Each structure stands twice: as C-alpha cells, then as structure tokens.
Amino acid sequence: MKFSLKNKSLLLTLLVIIIVGVSTAFYSISMGKKNLLYSFNEDVKNITHMVSQSISNDLYFYDIYSMRIHLNLMETNPEILNISVADTSDNIILRMGTKDINSTKLFAEVQKQVFLNKKYISISNGQRLFVGEPVILADDTMLGYLFIVFSLDRIYNIQKQTTESILLITLFILILAAIFAYYFSSIIGNLITDVANVAHNIGKGNFKARIKSKRKDELGELIKSINQMAQNLQSTTVSKNYIDNIIQSMPNALFVINKDSTIEKANKTSLKLTGYDETELVGNSIEKIFPKYPIMDFLQNRPNDKLETTIFTKDNKDIEVSIFSSYMHEKNKPKAYICIVRDITERKKYEETIQKSELRYHTLFNLLPYGGEVLDRNGIIINCSPNSAKMLGYKTEEMIGKSIADFIDKESKRIFKEKWPNVINGERQNAELTMLCKNGDQRHVLRAAQPIHDKSGDIVAILTLNMDITDQKRIEDEKRALEHQLVNIQKLESIGKLSGGIAHDFNNILTAILGYCELSLNKIDKSNPLFKNLIEIKKGSERASNLTKQLLAFSRKQLIQPKIINLNDVIIGMQEMLQKLIGEDIIIEYHLHKDLPLIKADTNQIEQILMNLILNSRDTLNDQKRFDINKKIILETNYQYLDTTFTESHMESNEGPHVLLAVTDNGIGMSKDVAERIFEPFFTTKEVDQGTGLGMSTVYGIVKQNNGSIYVYSEQELGTTIKIFWPYKKADKTTERQKITSGSTIHGTGNILLVEDDHEVRQFAKDALIFLGYDVTDAENGFEALKYLSDPEYKFDLVLSDVVMPGIGGAELYQKMRDMNINIPIIFSSGYTDKTIIIEGLAEKDFIFLAKPYTIQLLSEKIWGIIGKKEVD
Numbered sequence: 125m126k127f128s129l130k131n132k133s134l135l136l137t138l139l140v141i142i143i144v145g146v147s148t149a150f151y152s153i154s155m156g157k158k159n160l161l162y163s164f165n166e167d168v169k170n171i172t173h174m175v176s177q178s179i180s181n182d183l184y185f186y187d188i189y190s191m192r193i194h195l196n197l198m199e200t201n202p203e204i205l206n207i208s209v210a211d212t213s214d215n216i217i218l219r220m221g222t223k224d225i226n227s228t229k230l231f232a233e234v235q236k237q238v239f240l241n242k243k244y245i246s247i248s249n250g251q252r253l254f255v256g257e258p259v260i261l262a263d264d265t266m267l268g269y270l271f272i273v274f275s276l277d278r279i280y281n282i283q284k285q286t287t288e289s290i291l292l293i294t295l296f297i298l299i300l301a302a303i304f305a306y307y308f309s310s311i312i313g314n315l316i317t318d319v320a321n322v323a324h325n326i327g328k329g330n331f332k333a334r335i336k337s338k339r340k341d342e343l344g345e346l347i348k349s350i351n352q353m354a355q356n357l358q359s360t361t362v363s364k365n366y367i368d369n370i371i372q373s374m375p376n377a378l379f380v381i382n383k384d385s386t387i388e389k390a391n392k393t394s395l396k397l398t399g400y401d402e403t404e405l406v407g408n409s410i411e412k413i414f415p416k417y418p419i420m421d422f423l424q425n426r427p428n429d430k431l432e433t434t435i436f437t438k439d440n441k442d443i444e445v446s447i448f449s450s451y452m453h454e455k456n457k458p459k460a461y462i463c464i465v466r467d468i469t470e471r472k473k474y475e476e477t478i479q480k481s482e483l484r485y486h487t488l489f490n491l492l493p494y495g496g497e498v499l500d501r502n503g504i505i506i507n508c509s510p511n512s513a514k515m516l517g518y519k520t521e522e523m524i525g526k527s528i529a530d531f532i533d534k535e536s537k538r539i540f541k542e543k544w545p546n547v548i549n550g551e552r553q554n555a556e557l558t559m560l561c562k563n564g565d566q567r568h569v570l571r572a573a574q575p576i577h578d579k580s581g582d583i584v585a586i587l588t589l590n591m592d593i594t595d596q597k598r599i600e601d602e603k604r605a606l607e608h609q610l611v612n613i614q615k616l617e618s619i620g621k622l623s624g625g626i627a628h629d630f631n632n633i634l635t636a637i638l639g640y641c642e643l644s645l646n647k648i649d650k651s652n653p654l655f656k657n658l659i660e661i662k663k664g665s666e667r668a669s670n671l672t673k674q675l676l677a678f679s680r681k682q683l684i685q686p687k688i689i690n691l692n693d694v695i696i697g698m699q700e701m702l703q704k705l706i707g708e709d710i711i712i713e714y715h716l717h718k719d720l721p722l723i724k725a726d727t728n729q730i731e732q733i734l735m736n737l738i739l740n741s742r743d744t745l746n747d748q749k750r751f752d753i754n755k756k757i758i759l760e761t762n763y764q765y766l767d768t769t770f771t772e773s774h775m776e777s778n779e780g781p782h783v784l785l786a787v788t789d790n791g792i793g794m795s796k797d798v799a800e801r802i803f804e805p806f807f808t809t810k811e812v813d814q815g816t817g818l819g820m821s822t823v824y825g826i827v828k829q830n831n832g833s834i835y836v837y838s839e840q841e842l843g844t845t846i847k848i849f850w851p852y853k854k855a856d857k858t859t860e861r862q863k864i865t866s867g868s869t870i871h872g873t874g875n876i877l878l879v880e881d882d883h884e885v886r887q888f889a890k891d892a893l894i895f896l897g898y899d900v901t902d903a904e905n906g907f908e909a910l911k912y913l914s915d916p917e918y919k920f921d922l923v924l925s926d927v928v929m930p931g932i933g934g935a936e937l938y939q940k941m942r943d944m945n946i947n948i949p950i951i952f953s954s955g956y957t958d959k960t961i962i963i964e965g966l967a968e969k970d971f972i973f974l975a976k977p978y979t980i981q982l983l984s985e986k987i988w989g990i991i992g993k994k995e996v997d
Contacts, residue, residue, distance in 0.1 A: 146294055148323055153287045164279055165253075168272075169244060171198075172257050174370075175207075176270045180259050181376060181448035181464045183209065183267045184430055188218060190375050195220050198272075198370070205252065206273040209259075212266050214239055221273070230254050231273065238269055251276055260428060282353070289353050290323055296346060322350060377465040380452075385409045385420045388460060397445075397467060399438030410463065413437070423449045423461040435465065444469050495569075495590035498576075501548050503528050503540075506585060515569075515592055517562035528588075533558045533566065547573045547586055556593070563901070564908055566883075568597045598887070686724050686830070691761055691783055691850070692716045694730045702734065706742040706757065715760040723783050723852045729826045734759075736819040737787040737846055744791030744844060758788040766849060769892070769980050777833040782849040790843040799836045823848075837954075839928055870984040871897040874921035874991045878902040879909040879937065880953075881929040889924065892980045896987070906932025906940075913946055920948050921991055924974075927954040949990045 175198055182191035195207050195218070206221035214235075230249050237245040238256035246255040253274040259267040325333035335347045371378055377394035379387055390405045398405065398413050405412075410419055417433045427449055434442040450462040495512030497505050508523045516523075516531060529537055536557035543553045553573045558566050569590045576585040645658050695716065703712060738757065745755045762784040771777045794802070803824040823846075827834045831851055838844040876898045880886035886902055893900045901918060903909040906929060912918045923941070927934035934952050941948065953974045974986050 148294075153283075153290055157283050160279060160283060164276075165246065168246070168253060168255055168274055172244065172255050172270065172272055175272070176257050176259050177450045177462060178370070178374065178464075179209065179270065180267055180428065180450065181430070181446075181466060183211075183259055184448065185446070185466075191218060192220070193373075193375055194370075203275045203278060204272060205275050206271075208271040210235070210269040210271070212268055214269075217268070231271070235269070235271060238271070242266070248276065251280075265428075286353050289349055293323070293346060293350065374464075377467075379405075379410060379463040379465070381410050381420075381423065381461045381463060383458070383460075385411060394465065397437070397443070397465065398435065404438070416442075419447075419463070422447070423451070423463060424458075427451050427458075427461075432468065443467060444472050495592070497523075497528065497588050497590075499528055499586040499588065501583065501586070503544065503586075512590055515561075515567060515590070516559060517565075522562075531559050533560060543573070547575060548583060550575050550583060559590075564903060566594075567592055568594045686726050688722050688724055689727055689730070690720065690722055691725075691730065691785060692720050694727060695734065695759060695761070698731060698734055702738050705735070705738060706745075710742060710745055710755040710757060712738075712757045712759060715758060717762045720761055721763055721781070721783055721852045723850050725830060725850065729830075733785075733823050733826055733848070734787075736823050740819060740846075741787060741789035741791065741844070744793070745789055747792050748790075753790060756790050758786075760784070760786040760788070762786075764849065765981055767981055769888070773888070774833065774835070776828075777849065778831060778851060780851060781853075782832070782851050785848040785850065786845055788843065788845040793840040793842050793844050794836070794838040795840055799838050802836055803834075842928065870988040870992065872984075872988055872991050873897055873899075874987075875899045875901070875919055876987070877909060877912055877918075877920045877923045877948075879904075879906065879923065879925040879929070879934070881905055881926060885926070889983075892983055893924075893987075895980065896984050898987070905929050906934070906937040909937055910940060913941065913948075914944070922987060923948050923950040924987075925950060925952060927952050951986055951990070 175194070178194050179191050182188075182194065191209065195209075198204055198207060204221070206219070208216050208220075209218040210216050230247050230252070231254050234245050234247050234254040234256045237247075238258060242258050242260070244255070244257045246253060248254070253276055254271070255274065256269060256271040258269050322333045322335050334351050337344060337347045339347065371389070372391050374391055374393060377397045378389075378391045379394055380389035382388055387405050387408055387410055390402060395402060395405065400413075413435045414433070415436050417431075422429070422431055429449055431447045431449075433445065433447065435445050437443060444467075446466045446468050448464040448466075450464070451458040452460045452462065495515050496509040497512055498507040500506055504527055505523050505525065508520045510520060513520045513523055523531070529540060532540060536555075536559070539555050539557060543555055547553050552575070554571070555573075556568065556570050559569050561567060570593050571591075572589045574587045574589075575583045576587055578584045645655065645662070648655050648658070695714065699712075699714070706712065738759075741757045745757070748755065763781065764784050765781050766774075766777050766779055768779055771779045802820050804821060824834055827848055827850075833849045835847045836844065837847070876893055878886065878889055878893065878900055880889060880902070881904055883904075886904065890900050890902050901912055901920070903912060906925075909923070909925070910932070913920070913923075923937075925934045925937055932940070934954075938950055938952075941950070949972075951972045951974050972986055972990065974983065
C-alpha cells in the first residue's frame, strides 16, 4: 500500500504525537509522583516539628489537658489518623485518634527507631506514613516523643487520578490524532502543547499551572478535568492559614521574634495576657513586656529551655509566668525565635497553700503523744511519726517506704490481714498487735486505724495511732503468774488442812484397832487360827499408821525434834544406803559445798526428804528408754542468798540466807501440767499398786513446816531438778563467804550478750544486768545470738546463755563460737544443778555455770569473777 506524502506526514505527525504524548505522560506521571511525595513529606516534617514545639511546654509541665487541646486541632486534619505522645520512659501517655492505623508493626518500628536514634524518622507502607520526632530541649534534655500517622490515600488517589487523566489525555490525543490528523497542526497541536506544558509543570510540583480554554465540547471537559486535578494537588499542601489557626487557638501565649528582638507575630492568648492589641505588640521589641529580665539572652543562649519570671502588662501589672524557648531554623541556623508564655499565677498560689497545709500537718503529726503512721491502700508506710519510730528503735527514714507487715510478728500479721479489708472499705478498726523492734525486742501495741478521705470521698490513705501497752501487759502477766502461784499455794494449803484432819481422825481409829488387836493377841493361844489373822490386821494397821505420818508431814503437823546439824553430814551418812536403794546401774554424784552453813532441822525429816527425792529420780531414770546415756543422779549442796527480786517472783520464798539442797537426774522429765501437780497428795504418774502418791507431798510438807521453799525445774526427755532452799541464821556458822552473801551486789561495766528463750526470764536478766551497770544486747535464741556475734559492729566482753533452747541450744552455740574462733567468755544458766548433764560431749569445760533460779547478788558475783578479774589484770 502506497502512502502519499500527506499520509506519511500525517502518519509521521501521528507517530511523533504518540511518542511525545506517551513520553510526556509517563514522564509527568513519574515526576508528579516523586515531587508530590517529596512535597508531602516536607510538609509532614514541618508539621511534625511545629507540633513538637507547640506541645513541648505542656510536656515539660506534664499538662495533659493543654496538650490534648493542641492535638485536637491537629486531629481535625483528615489526613492525620493518629497522634501519640510518649514520656522519656517510652510509655505512651496520650494517644488521640480513633482511626485504624493499619500496620502496628511499622508504627512500632518507627517508635523503636526514634527511641534509639533520638531524631525525626518516617516510614511508609504505601498506604500510611508513620513519623516520629523526639521532643527535646536545647541542652539535649529529653522531654518525650511525638508520633503521627498520616494517610497516603488522598495522595495516592490524586496520583492515580493524575495518571488516569494523563493516560486519558494521551488516549484522547491518539484517537483525535487518528481521526483529526488533518487538523493536527492548526487545531489540536496547540492544545496538546498546552496540555504537555501543564503536565510538565505538574510533574515538577507546580500545581498552580492551568490550561486556558473556553471550549465546551469534550476537549473542554478534558481541560477542565486536568485543571481540577491540579487544583486537587494544590489543596493537599498545608496552607499558611491552617497553621495560623493552630497558633491562634493555642491556650498559651506565643510570640515569634526575629534576631533584632522585634515581635513578628503574637497570638490571641498573648494579646489577652498582656492587655495590648496586635498593633501595639507586632513590630515592637519583646523587651517591652519583659523589662526585668534579659529575654533575648534567654532565647538566643538557652533554646528549648524553660524559665519562670514575670511579664509587665499594659495596665502596669506584674504576672508570674513560665517561658519556654524554641526557634525556627533555616539551613540549621536560627531564622526566628519562638517564645511560649504560660500564666502560672494560680499555680503559685496553690503551691503556697499546699506548703502551708503540709507544714501544719507535719507539725501536728510530729507532736502526737503516741506513735503514728500514714499508710497507703497497700499498707506501705508513707509517713511515720518520730515517737512511732523511736518506740521500735528505728529512724523514720528506715520505716518509710516499707510495709507495716514488716514490723509485726506472725500472729499479728494474721490479725492485720483479717482487719485490713475493712479499713480500706472505710471502717475504723482497733487491734492489739505485737510489733518487732530493731534490736529484736517485742512491743505490745494497741493500734487504731482510721481511713483518710479526699474531697470526693475516696480513701487516699490510712492513719494509724499506736499506744504502747508493753509495760501494762507485763504487769498483767506478772499479776496472773503470782495469782497462779497463790492459787496453787492455797490449794496445797487446803489439801494440807484436809490431810491433817483425816490423819488425826484416822490415828484415833487406828489406835482403837491396834489396842484391841494387841488385847486379843494376849488372850488367844498361838495355835488358834484367829491368831494369824490378828497378826495380819496389826501389820496392816501399822502400814496405815505410816501413811498417816506422811499425811501429817505434808500438813506440817507431825511431831519434830529439830537441832543444829550439818546437811553434808546427813548426806554422807546415807551414801551407802542410797546407793543400795537405786541399784548399781545408776550413778550418784555428790557436789557438797565444803564450807556449808549449819541448819536447824530434824535429822529424820532430812533423811525422809533425801529418800523420797532419790527414789523419785530412780523411778524416772528406770522409765528412760534411751540406752545411749549414763543414768545419773546429782546430789548438790550450796548456800544462796534470796534477795527481794527473787522473793517477789517466787511467792513461797523468804528473803535471806539459805542452804540449797538440789537433786538432779537425767531421766524422762515431766510436762508442765505434771510439774504443777507434783506436790498434791495421792497424785502419781505410776501404775496402780506402784506408789501411794504421798512421797513428794511429804517432802513439800516438811520443807514448808521449816519455813523453806521448794521448786521443780524439768524438761521432757532431758531430766528434772528439785531445789530446796532451807533457811539458816548467820549465827549458825560464819565464814568469809557469808560476808558476800549478805545481799550485797557487785557493780561493773562491759558489754554482755544475753541469750534466753523465755521472755520473762530474759526480761528479768536484762533488767538485772542493766541495774549492775552493764550494756546488754539480748537474743531470744542461738540463731539470733550468732548474728550478733558475727557482726563486727558488736563487741562483747561476755556471753550469758541459757542451756535448753529451741533450735540452737547453749551447748551448740558454745561449740559454734569456738568453731568461729570467737573466744568470748561464756556463762551457762540452767535449772539443772550440774552442767555435765546438759552439756555432754564438749571437749572444753572452761565455762562458768549459774543455776536457776539465781539472785542478782549471785549473778553479779559470777560476772565479776570474769569481767572484774580482767579489769584488775
């Protein structure tokens, strides 16, 4: 097919038009997309930076409300989906926007990059643009982070619309070129040129470019579409008016100041704050409202910093304000300074009111006569009065921040947990709790807990008041103990009177029986079968007579013949007989004091006491099921002065010098209940026909008849000690030792560690040692004692330790001290009279033994024998 020149020209023209149109279309699409995104990203970056600066003052003061107002304005932008603000701990403190952000992973990646790099970051997934920027001061002090999610839907819709329009234009051009080829040069050519130029300008980002045409045909519609596309692209940029609206609606005053200190812009809040109108501020120096402070030095030298000062208003008033500085930059150099001003007059008044209120509260709280704490709803101590801390031996700062449960014992914690829910529900609660002191002591405290409400009625704290009732409870406990002793004494006295009456009447009956029995025996022949029966009747009556003698001994009504005797002589005279009574498998050890004072006693009664005590020890040793111990009885004599302290706690004792007789065994021991009834007549733990139950009651009666006192000390599976204190007069026998036992005490100085598990004994010993002049640290068991011994802050001259304690006893404590190379002297104290029964197996025997019960005078002598000797040396 042959083409004419016209056709070739037309085809060539059409080909050129197609090439130019398609190339222009694709070039315009590519450049338009690139420049559109670049322009949008720059606008987003500027918006983000401006928002960061606008909320920095709010973030610095943690003013969430003001921050929310600022961000509400930004949220009106339809392309902003979500705005978040985080603090320096990376915790989101404000999130606005209910629109779906579509990709939480990319949002998290932006957060991560901003937190790590501390700079502006933007990431796009094709649909959303995720940006983040740190909010910082000029000195690089980090205030927090700003995150904004922008929608790219509109941008990409515009790009799509632009692409479709350009392709449509190209298509139309091709179609028109084919149809109207003849008219290409004169009619269509110019129009295509205009379209190409506009497309080219749009590709370069010039969205103001338009095609001028009044055509109303299809080409006119095409031109109109292209112009509308350019208009849509232009509307996607953030206008100056939009930013100005944000500035004008800010709740804080904002000034834009140039390098010459001239105010270029002031928002409505700044006009309201200063009282000037816009014409009086704009164009004038900023120093006009800051006459008392070099404001330009602050803006130039302390960017992104804050300051509290005063401004001078039009009506000559000084207003307290806080100022935050920033600047607008161009090529990393300040172009203008931004000064954000906030009125803090009301805040200052509120702070002053709070300070006065807190001063009154602390003054009243610290002057409380009782202890007190303020707790939060979790029981944590918010505040603690000096009296409360002093009561427990702490400083107030040592208690604040800790749970109140850390300062009460296990049982009190149970009570606390039961009552605490009622307190935090608004009820006032009272409870008696045992509180733990820093030094290990316990204080009994009556506590009242009262909820504290705020203005809205919510419980914000708990106020507790503490009354120390430790001394009151100790007096009550001592009273109960004395009452218990009195009841036992009265019970034994009543039983004694009853026993004496029965024995007296029964003796009369036995007299008649024995008399008639003897008369009958004298009148009847021995061959008579009744003679043998009368003999048995006589034997039974004599046995009954022995029982009445024991009852009379208990009731203190038997006939005695006292004389001056040496207790040691009586014991030595009975040694052979006593050994035969107990058998060869039991050892009797004698610890008899060489210079024992003489006593006034009936020898037969002393022998009766020794027989009953030794036989009781024999029986308890034979009941012992252990085969790894040597059965042993210790018989000890000594002298002891019972002082007022001793007699006040032992109602049956009398003050003065006494001879001690103690019998100790390592048998099965007794329970507390059995020990309390041991002196009752006919009470026995033996099987039927194995005993009358009158042995110990007889001993008790004899001791009380001679104005003495008797006490039992026993531990199950460990053994028993019976102690008898027999009174004597100084005139009976004088020795050098008696000069010391006249009741005098020896005072001294030094640090003593007291280890005793019994609370009453520990308190008595502590008071006694303090009375004697010593510094005392007390521990209730071996574990606590080892803590003190291993602490270099504590230096001890002597350890006074009980022997039988739960956990680590005295013997184990002694051994651990030697293992730790702690060579502090130790005094062991026990109710047993012989140290070898309790402390067997130790290689060393260099300790001193103090038998319970002991007096202050005897305690002072034992300690002086160690500490006093050191001082003399």
